[in-house]
């Protein structure tokens with residue numbers, strides 16, 4: 001989703017380079033460097049051992065689940081009886097529902113006896129790239145869940161946003177061309193959702209990121225979290241440090257402030273709610289029932305109206321119903337709107353960044369209003385919702401008890417981020433990979 005959002009918004013080229021790093025070498029297998037370009041679909045020769053079985057002692061049938069194929073279709077051709085099917089069903093309980101959990105395109109292997117009968121002895125079903133189910137059909141039937149060894153490789157990447165010349169690529173496309181995955185772009189955007197306006201990325205902005213990739217049998221199967229990220233935007237440096245506080249992972253700036261900020265509860269400091277959010281209310285001016293997709297806060301004309309969070313002004317205007325209004329986008333999915341203003345705050349204009357608590361206008365009764373109030377509208381993914389019923393993920397600052405541990409993590413991550421080199425600016429859209 002953010003990919004789309006960024007795609008539509010930014011027209012710059014990005015220079016990116018990636019550095020494969022070995023991290024601290026503590027984790028098993030960390031020393032193996034896996035260049036991004038070579039890990040795709042390479043066909044491995046059949047290994048002697050797989051899933052904990054010596055494959056040489058079986059006749060192997062490898063396949064993928066077909067559309068409309070059911071569980072019995074896989075085993076009945078290999079001399080498993082209906083009676084045995086029933087036992088498998090019972091023994092799978094709580095591990096795998098053979099009537100519901102089979103998914104088309106998932107891989108499976110049937111390990112059959114090498115004799116002339118060739119009866120199925122083991123079925124291995126790959127639930128996903130990491131997890132698999134072992135149906136051991138020998139003797140008393142057993143079913144168990146297993147997972148493959150996952151190798152975590154830590155990677156570093158850096159990029160600079162250059163002014164587009166003939167090539168007008170979007171941030172998203174540039175990153176993708178430079179082998180930055182959509183999910184990584186997505187995660188970077190998530191970390192900074194409340195701090196950086198990704199619709200306002202500028203030439204010269206740069207980023208560095210330390211992130212994890214998961215490999216199974218040298219094949220990339222997933223990307224873990226970002227451990228640390230740096231964004232230099234509009235002359236300001238933003239660090240994002242991953243740290244666990246109260247058994248939950250969150251991102252903090254270098255001072256230990258949480259990067260996920262709460263919204264102000266109301267756009268006015270002192271006010272009373274004169275009309276709540278309602279799907280059906282009697283309109284005081286139009287004298288008929290219609291939905292009221294906002295919350296009215298009554299206050300004297302001229303009371304300052306505050307932006308409930310950092311954001312960008314995306315609309316400032318006048319409407320017959322709305323009167324003078326301002327709309328602010330806070331992150332990729334949330335925007336707020338403030339109606340019936342008597343006047344706008346000085347200097348407020350479209351495209352401008354505003355801070356949480358900043359005055360954006362003053363209470364009034366322009367448009368369809370019986371008295372001075374601000375009609376506050378909260379947009380979530382394009383829909384108006386009752387903000388008082390929404391639960392938002394916020395992150396508290398680092399607590400005193402965790403300060404020392406956080407500082408240690410921050411120093412380590414920050415130093416590593418600072419050591420990552422930004423690619424030279426005269427190289428356009430090329431990706432650099434090197435060992436450090």
Ligand SMILES: [Zn+2]
Pocket residue numbers: 275292294295296374375376
């Ligand atoms: Zn209203």
